[in-house]
Amino acid sequence: MSAAAVPSPALAVAGLVAGYERDLPIVKGVDLVVGAGEFLAILGPNGAGKSTLAKAIAGLVSIHSGELALGTRDIAGLPAHELVRSGLAFVPQTENIFATLTIQENLQLCADVLPAARRGERIEAAYAMFPDLGARRTIAAGALSGGQRQMLATARALLVEPSVMILDEPSAGLSPKLVGEVFETLLRINEQGVTVILVEQNVRAALAVTRSALVLCDGRVVHRGPAAGLADDPRLGEMFLGRYEGQAA
Amino acid sequence: MSPQAIVDGLVAGSMIGLGAIGVTLTYSILRFANFAHGEFIAWGAYFALALVSVLGIGMEPLGPFSFGWLLPLAAIVAAVLAGGLAILLDRLLFSSFRARGSATIIMVIASFGASMALRALLEFVFTSKPVYFTRELQIAVRFGGGLRATPDQILMLATTVVLVVAIHLLLTRTAIGRQMRAVSENPVLARVAGVDVGKVVRTVWFLGGALAAAAGVMAGLLVQIRPYMGFDLLLPLFAAAILGGIGSVPGAILGGIVVGLCEALAVQTIGAEWRAAAAFAVLTAVLVLRPQGLFGKARR
């Protein structure tokens, strides 16, 4: 897929260098344009910097240099809590719900960024999408199973009606059946017009639902292209080892 | 334990508990033990004293109480000022350490330094001579069974109940309360969820400072006002906060009451000089027997 085929970008990353310490970049110059409505998988070996890239976009890891735009808005350096308000939702890999708060409180917390008149309606919409949660509103979220936690984390992120949603390994620790359910949900969300970026270790399952893919290796993009066929591409293993440079974005 | 010791213990315990709420909230949000918290108590008392002496009106005892109508108003203003002082201290001192990701021990030592500086400032301005809100003597109300309490004491207990219920409702029923609990559990996720952590931190400092001022005014009415009044309460405050379980508001107030009762018991049975030892004994016992406190969750 050429860049020209991508509709107006939902998220644009240019020359992004980011990391936890000043002199130690983990993301080492990433260029990435994600079209509105795209469903993108970010793949790569353990330690490639996938989570760091996602966190840098979400405002949780400091950006050393580079540009970051959400739609037409420059978001580099914006604090995470303001990014949420501008329509970027992030679901971290672990500890992505508040275990000591009830399900209802988890959702209310996020609804508080919305105008007061819309809060109730958005929370009810979340319960309509995830009836399991609606049935257990007043229980502490810490009592939920792994799959339900992921649902709550997803529902929480969706509450603000984001334009872009980034999820870091939502399949981690789930049974294959639950992974299927989670990915189905993401597909539904994407079909409603939300741009979804899925960071995954679970390559095959991820490529089965996403439309495009990016392979990250040692903080750099080594491949960007359609998802179809990539799982069976013999060069994928090489890409993971960083020995093969695929098509650039 | 005599009925009188119970009343004295309850009143002292309410005061300790109000101070301990600030300690427990600061700890649960910022994860360090703030040794300067006692100074908010002393500054709160002196703020109220300064207002009362400067205005010099409304001093005639109000009904059965030992003070006039100005003092409750001064206490409210003092609470706001002490809350502001706490925010200012955070802005000038702790926030820069947080931004640098400094170790907890650095924050703790810095708070110790701030405590000394704030206390020295009080001594400089007001001298170390004890002062009083009032010198009126009060006639205790008898409740039967040997139980007696002065109208001031009854008012303090009632005020404590109101404040604790208000803080509890704030934490459990309001948006800012939810945000405080969320930041306490997971500050990074809170940011992702749209919580302005800076605002939560300021709120926690303000509440802690304001409640400390309330405790300070009570201590000033019950005993006297001196620059060391807050510092001397530090051990009981921490004993109460740890006994109650870090992060728990009901725990802090209950812990305060237990510490207050133990102190009163020690004073009555062994001697007044053993008051401080009682708080230390409670603290040691909790750390050995139940380090997470009464209401606390075991922390990682």
Ligand SMILES: Nc1ncnc2c1ncn2[C@@H]1O[C@H](COP(=O)(O)OP(=O)(O)O)[C@@H](O)[C@H]1O
């Ligand atoms: N909080 C952190 N502080 C410092 N270094 C980190 C932190 N998290 C991850 N790293 C380092 O960043 C690199 C990339 O990690 P990560 O982004 O988690 O990779 P991936 O998600 O692709 O497995 C690793 O070398 C890891 O050690």
Ligand SMILES: [Mg+2]
């Ligand atoms: Mg990762």
